[in-house]
Amino acid sequence: MKKWEDNIRKVVPYVPGEQPNEPEMIKLNTNENPYPPAPGVQRALETMDAGCLRLYPDPGAHDLTAELARYYGLSEDQVFVGVGSDDVLAMCFLTFFNSSNPILFPDITYSFYDVWADLFRIPYQRPMLDERFHIRKEDYFRENGGIIFPNPNAPTGVEMPLEEVEEIVRRNKDVVVIVDEAYIDFGAASALPLIKRYENLIVVQTFSKSRSMAGMRIGYAMGNPVLIKYLNDVKYSFNSYTMDQTALLLGQEAVKDEGYFRETLGRIIETREWTKEELRRLGFRFEDSKANFIFASHESCPAEELFGALRAAHIYVRYFMAPRINNHLRISIGTQQEMETLIRFLQKYLKKYEEK
Amino acid sequence: MKKWEDNIRKVVPYVPGEQPNEPEMIKLNTNENPYPPAPGVQRALETMDAGCLRLYPDPGAHDLTAELARYYGLSEDQVFVGVGSDDVLAMCFLTFFNSSNPILFPDITYSFYDVWADLFRIPYQRPMLDERFHIRKEDYFRENGGIIFPNPNAPTGVEMPLEEVEEIVRRNKDVVVIVDEAYIDFGAASALPLIKRYENLIVVQTFSKSRSMAGMRIGYAMGNPVLIKYLNDVKYSFNSYTMDQTALLLGQEAVKDEGYFRETLGRIIETREWTKEELRRLGFRFEDSKANFIFASHESCPAEELFGALRAAHIYVRYFMAPRINNHLRISIGTQQEMETLIRFLQKYLKKYEEK
CATH class of the missing domain: 3.90.1150.10 (Aspartate Aminotransferase, domain 1)
Structure with missing residues (x-):
């Protein structure tokens, strides 16, 4: 060497x-979607002016953020977008998990959580799913530096009932709890309505599955404006122009077609x-x-x-x-x-x- | 609080x-380019099939990497692509600057270097440019944990002669030296030919300026295959799908039109x-x-x-x-x-x- x-x-x-x-x-x-993106996405590609590409994209991604805010009935300052939910989740780890207490996530779950924790030197513990692959909420009632889990969980597909999600958020008000809802649109109950009541809650979703746009790399986080501002500050300090112009444009078109x-x-x-x-x-x-x-x-x-x-x-x-x-x-x-x-x-x- | x-x-x-x-x-x-991207970029947008966007992009970005390798006469394993040179440079900081010795970069230079160093807790020192805003190569001949500077420097536009770049690389064989060539195509001499002789050298370039594609966020690093593999390992561990399908496609078109x-x-x-x-x-x-x-x-x-x-x-x-x-x-x-x-x-x- x-x-x-x-x-x-x-x-x-x-x-x-x-x-x-x-x-x-x-x-x-x-877990890609077998159907193509909304027809407006194709139209937007065909009519886009490549001349604009000489200019930097809007670093605040305002048009896309506004479209998502409109769709979910939020204000713009409650939404953060990134290069796929992997980018959004990594930024969340970097921003919210800075305690010397270990963060908690299940032993069987999305395979990137421990990788990011290792990369950012965040201590972690991994409570075991029960023998039926369900998360035991009680495992998340101990002292910790933050919590993250997918709902439904990956790769099990098991949904945690919303009351249990809420109980975990409520009993951990001193740390940030991230619910990774990559698969939520296929029939589970989202924790999104809870962000009004719990300021320590971040909900992360993606365009990769339900919106048929894995190829465009768009993810987003929703939470109270204070959390979202912290996320933006870290993101801007890292790379202010992450979302390219095509992602910003095509993402809007996908959201519009309910x-x-x-x-x-x-x-x-x-x-x-x-x-x-x-x-x-x-x-x-x-x-x-x-x-x-x-x-x-x-x-x-x-x-x-x-x-x-x-x-x-x-x-x-x-x-x-x-x-x-x-x-x-x-x-x-x-x-x-x-x-x-x-x-x-x-x-x-x-x-x-x-x-x- | x-x-x-x-x-x-x-x-x-x-x-x-x-x-x-x-x-x-x-x-x-x-510093955007006043001219639109190559005509092939517009054609590629118009004929792209949005249906493909339901699939994940190629995580290895092989087509774009191969096109760049062809253009610069390199092999594919000497090229790494990322979401603008900011992403590439941040990955370089994270990958290559892990010493307890301070890294070195000029006091007047690209404004993100100190931000990334702070974010990743990398110690640094900033030797002063001389009174004519030229980098003094001798300032980079002391013990350090790595070196980075733009050539031409930003925001001064001053070029460092290639012999001086080479001297800095040669006298720092125990650390990685990154030459940030965002503006190189406008008339300065690139350090790229040196990567054959110096395995501690990384050259970073971008599509944002000379290729009129700031809006698409494409940057790349070139160096010996060992360095490039380390970069890919860190990048994959962080977010394996960063380049969306449109960036991969339009980037190729821009490179093709010499x-x-x-x-x-x-x-x-x-x-x-x-x-x-x-x-x-x-x-x-x-x-x-x-x-x-x-x-x-x-x-x-x-x-x-x-x-x-x-x-x-x-x-x-x-x-x-x-x-x-x-x-x-x-x-x-x-x-x-x-x-x-x-x-x-x-x-x-x-x-x-x-x-x-």
């Missing part, structure tokens, strides 16, 4: 999830419920999911085997080789047709498996 | 430069040299600039007064109320027509001023 390498920050290299790109594949591995949003959500939820039925019939077990994915294990066939078999058939799902969850598959909800193809494949495969 | 506010990171809120938006204004305050690039650069350089002549004639003093701006003070009229007068005439330039440079204006190079309007205004204003 060279002398100059001594000073370099060493991190465990993160390996991003597989992004296969085959014409006939069925991609159910990264009808399309409701329609595609409805279709995904319908397909999810159909898929649950079929998976149960095939001998899969899972907690009820309120997200756009199902986290399931089969009563006899090992998840890793199924993962490999699906992959060989160009059906990509997600498998985590991690303690407690290494016999589960996380299956994103695609179009009805894609899920029918998946189920047909599983029917055949499991029939042969049982006959062995 | 509430108890939960105790744990919040407090930073000095950064106030982004003025982004006025008036139909008839002349905007010479943020002819347009050379043509618009030529025009800006010509206008800059014309502007230098005119400013000299009007009694302005400045070091020779190799950037797309001129950093000038007038022999009799105070900069702050001129700044206000220009502003009242809807001509926006940049004034820094900071020690040693508070009698200077930083004037971006606009179109020839814009600069002629500026010069005519100054002729009239200074005539009246001298008569007083």
Whole structure:
């Protein structure tokens, strides 16, 4: 190792999830939305004047912030936008988690939380989910430096009832509690109405799932204006121009089309419920999911085997080789047709498996 | 102050430069390019399929990285892209500056360096530019934890000769040296050829100035594959999907059109040299600039007064109320027509001023 390498920050290299790109594949591995963004997004692309791109974007992202505020019935100073919810969450960690007490998040949850905590040298503890993969609210009633959890949780899809979310927020008024609602629009109850009553609450959402715009990297945080101002101060000190002009413009168009949003959500939820039925019939077990994915294990066939078999058939799902969850598959909800193809494949495969 | 506010990171809120938006204004305050991006950028916008936006972008940004590698005659593993050079530079600070020795950068330079150092708790020292605003290379020959400087420097526009850059890199082989070349394409000599010989050198450039794409937020770092891998590891651990699909696509188009690039650069350089002549004639003093701006003070009229007068005439330039440079204006190079309007205004204003 060279002398100059001594000073370099060493991190465990993160390996991003597989992004296969085959014409006939069925991609159910990264919880993307199977439907395109709202039609206004395409129109905005086609009519955008590239000449404007020579200018810096609005660092305050006012038009997009205003559109989100309007949609959620908030004021503009209650909304913060960033480069996907990963950027927003990382800024939240950096801004709100500066205690010497450990922050708390579940042992099984979104895989970036411990990475950010390590990166920013934030101490943390990870209370275990119960054996049914539910968060035990009591684990979050002890002294801590802040709390974060997704609702519904990832990769389990399990929703925490709003009363329990509120109890955690209420019993932790001395720290900031972040509810990461990446999957909230697929049927769970949002903590957003609570931000009026609890000034220590931040709710984070994203355009990547329910608004079909993973490719545009837009996330946002909502909370009381004091918290949002702290977030903006840290963000500006770091990089004042993060959201490019196309993201600011296309994001607005996606929010404006409430009808399309409701329609595609409805279709995904319908397909999810159909898929649950079929998976149960095939001998899969899972907690009820309120997200756009199902986290399931089969009563006899090992998840890793199924993962490999699906992959060989160009059906990509997600498998985590991690303690407690290494016999589960996380299956994103695609179009009805894609899920029918998946189920047909599983029917055949499991029939042969049982006959062995 | 509430108890939960105790744990919040407090930073000095950064106030982004003025982004006025008036139909008839002349905007010479943020070093934007007066010409639109290459025509292929507009075509790419118009023909892009919004349907793809439902998918995550390529986290490795391979197509854009490959296009840049091709352009500069590098291999792909020598190029790292990020959300504007601010993102790239911040990742460089986080990755490369982890020593207990102070890093070194000039007292007068890009205003984000000390902000990032403070944010990441990196110790630093700021050697003074000489009285002509030149970097004294000898100041960088002492023990340190890393070095960064822009070439040409900002906001002075002064170029450091390549031999001096090389001497600094060669005499600091135990640390990483970052040369921030945001303005390099406007006529200064790049340190890029040195990355073959010095494995401790990182060169950072941007699409915001010479490629007319400030609105798209694209920056990049070039260096030996070991340094680039460390950068990618830190970046992935932080946020693996930062570059949205439009940035990845439009960035490629901008790089492809070498002819347009050379043509618009030529025009800006010509206008800059014309502007230098005119400013000299009007009694302005400045070091020779190799950037797309001129950093000038007038022999009799105070900069702050001129700044206000220009502003009242809807001509926006940049004034820094900071020690040693508070009698200077930083004037971006606009179109020839814009600069002629500026010069005519100054002729009239200074005539009246001298008569007083």
